[in-house]
Each structure stands twice: as structure tokens, then as C-alpha cells.
Amino acid sequence: MLDLERLRALHSVAAYGSVSAAADVLHVTTSAVSQQLAKLERETGQKLLERNGRGVRLTDAALLLVEHADRILSLVEQAQADLEAQRGAVVGRLTLAAFPTAIRGLMPAALGRLRADHPGLSVLLREDDPLRSMPLVARGDLDMAITQDWNNEPMAIQEGLQKGVICDDVVDVALPAGHPLAGRDEIELKELAGDPWISSSSDSICCDWLMRTLRAIDSEPRIDHMAYEFATQLSLVAAGLGNAVLPRMGRCDIPDGVAVVPLSSPLIRRVYAVWREEAARRPAIRAVLDAIRASVPPELTPVEAAAAR
Structure with missing residues (x-):
């Protein structure tokens, strides 16, 4: 089972272009994001990030996960909105x-x-x-x-x-x-x-x-x-x-x-x-x-x- 917070961390790296930028947006440390991504790599058995100069590049497997994460996070938000609306x-x-x-x-x-x-x-x-x-x-x-x-x-x-x-x-x-x-x-x-x-x-x-x-x-x-x-x-x-x-x-x-x-x-x-x-x-x-x-x-x-x- 893929962990939602780890998917969110990968999604943020894809959106903002770096681990440090993702950490700023998520209000956590750079180390915390790196740990989430390392755990996600172990869960999927796939390499998700590659060195690219001073930054990182998402692998094909990561890009595939980001596509799904985008839809998953959207559905989670919709579910939360529906629950609040019901209440x-x-x-x-x-x-x-x-x-x-x-x-x-x-x-x-x-x-x-x-x-x-x-x-x-x-x-x-x-x-x-x-x-x-x-x-x-x-x-x-x-x-x-x-x-x-x-x-x-x-x-x-x-x-x-x-x-x-x-x-x-x-x-x-x-x-x-x-x-x-x-x-x-x-x-x-x-x-x-x-x-x-x-x-x-x-x-x-x-x-x-x-x-x-x-x-x-x-x-x-x-x-x-x-x-x-x-x-x-x-x-x-x-x-x-x-x-x-x-x-x-x-x-x-x-x-x-x-x-x-x-x-x-x-x-x-x-x-x-x-x-x-x-x-x-x-x-x-x-x-x-x-x-x-x-x-x-x-x-x-x-x-x-x-x-x-």
C-alpha cells in the first residue's frame, strides 16, 4: 500500500523542482522529505530521483507516480470537502x-x-x-x-x-x-x-x-x-x-x-x-x-x- 504522505512529498518535489523547495512548502525539513522519498523507493522497488547537476531529476517511474498522485490527492481533497459538506x-x-x-x-x-x-x-x-x-x-x-x-x-x-x-x-x-x-x-x-x-x-x-x-x-x-x-x-x-x-x-x-x-x-x-x-x-x-x-x-x-x- 502506497503511503499518502510519501506520495505528497514526491508530488511536491515534482511541482517545485527540488527537495528543499518541497520541504519549504510542506513545512518540514529537507531531511524529512528525503526520508519520505527513500521509503517510497523501498515500497515501490523503483529508483525515483537521480542526480542532475546540483539538483535532482525525476525518473520515469517517479513521473508515473506523480501522475497518479495528482489524481489521488485531488480525490482526497474532494472526499474531505464532501465530508465537511455533509456535516x-x-x-x-x-x-x-x-x-x-x-x-x-x-x-x-x-x-x-x-x-x-x-x-x-x-x-x-x-x-x-x-x-x-x-x-x-x-x-x-x-x-x-x-x-x-x-x-x-x-x-x-x-x-x-x-x-x-x-x-x-x-x-x-x-x-x-x-x-x-x-x-x-x-x-x-x-x-x-x-x-x-x-x-x-x-x-x-x-x-x-x-x-x-x-x-x-x-x-x-x-x-x-x-x-x-x-x-x-x-x-x-x-x-x-x-x-x-x-x-x-x-x-x-x-x-x-x-x-x-x-x-x-x-x-x-x-x-x-x-x-x-x-x-x-x-x-x-x-x-x-x-x-x-x-x-x-x-x-x-x-x-x-x-x-x-
Whole structure:
């Protein structure tokens, strides 16, 4: 009989490319993963890993086992979800990732609701960019992620994931107070063509979107500075170093020297949660989604989210 935890260890090595990376994800030592794999080799009578430079390579036998492990782990998760659904209890542990403004603008109130309404549920929250968090949900390393796309650039959801809309969030432009357009009631994005910009890091979904959006208005993007936190971006805007896009959800205090101007053709990001299809019947998934939706400021709540409550 193959041991489930040993299959999980092999599956993690295949997903993350090394024994040490698998150990980090599984929250165990590298030695513990190596021992699990050694026992699995003895159980199967097959060599599963081969040296490949400084790393390891999975053998054909290992790749075959990983294929089966993927299906087995999926079935186990589905079985757990079905049992929880049958009990109807919102219990257990749920791991959740969200991007910074979603954490600041949604999660404190949502977690407070969950603690009061479902004391048997433990939610582990972490900050992460959607470009990283969605693959982690798909692989089973996270139960749920709060992510986003844009009205001018919808994003496809990976196969095997489901999503639930949370809210729509309008984006304004933050300009240095001395900018020629800072006193306007609204502006068109194309009026800022050629300006310097301040964005999040180049490996983030927001920077990726901003680059493509600026190119769409015939402006080769000029990203002069990168900072992940909006408060830091606004400090750079106040210093006259460039413009920044500024969502309304979870907005921090606006420092002196910054003018926030709406766009006449609004750019809207849609915020939603994603989870694996196998886990869809977990009462905890629905409870967390409902709590987050209930924590959205009314002016940001889209019709779809209100109807789905």
C-alpha cells in the first residue's frame, strides 16, 4: 500500500523542482522529505530521483507516480470537502492569499466576522501577488486566493479553478501637485502619454497591466521607479517623480503634494476569489467568500456579488 504522505512529498518535489523547495512548502525539513522519498523507493522497488547537476531529476517511474498522485490527492481533497459538506460545519483550517489593498480594505472586517460566526474555522492569511497566488491554489498549496483583473484586460482562470466575484474597484490617477493636469476634475489616460510612472515591482500583476495599458494608448511606458506599497508610491509622487495608478479600495492616506484625479474613461479592476473545483463543496469556502463580500464598502459592491449572497 502506497503511503499518502510519501506520495505528497514526491508530488511536491515534482511541482517545485527540488527537495528543499518541497520541504519549504510542506513545512518540514529537507531531511524529512528525503526520508519520505527513500521509503517510497523501498515500497515501490523503483529508483525515483537521480542526480542532475546540483539538483535532482525525476525518473520515469517517479513521473508515473506523480501522475497518479495528482489524481489521488485531488480525490482526497474532494472526499474531505464532501465530508465537511455533509456535516454542514464551517470548521478546519483554510489558507488564503490576497494582494495588499485587498488585505487592507477587506480582510480585517472579514476575519472579524468569521471569528465571531465560525469559531471552529482557522484562517491563515498571507500577502501575495495574484501572479503567484493563483498557481499556488491550482497546485493545492493554498485553499483560496483573492485576485483581480481589469475591464480592459480580463484574465482567464486556470483549468480546475472556480471563482466568485467580490467587488469592482475604480482606479484613479495620482499626480504630483505641480503637474499641469493636477487641477482637472477628470482626465483621459492618453493625456499622460510620455509621463514618468511609479509602479509596483516588475513581477507583479499591476505593473504588467500598467505596461500594456500605456502601450495601448500609443505610449511606450516610462516606469522610472518601482515600489510594492502604495504609501511608498505616493511618497514618490509627492516628490514629483512620476504618476501612479491608485485603486479606491484599501486606499491609504494621501500625502501633501499629491492630486488624485479620476479618469473620464474609468479603469476598473474586478476583485474575486478563486478556489479549486475539488474544494467547492467545503462550507468553509462559502463562509469565507460570504464574509469577504459582506465586508466590501457598499459603493464598491457590484450587482453580481450582491445577487450571489
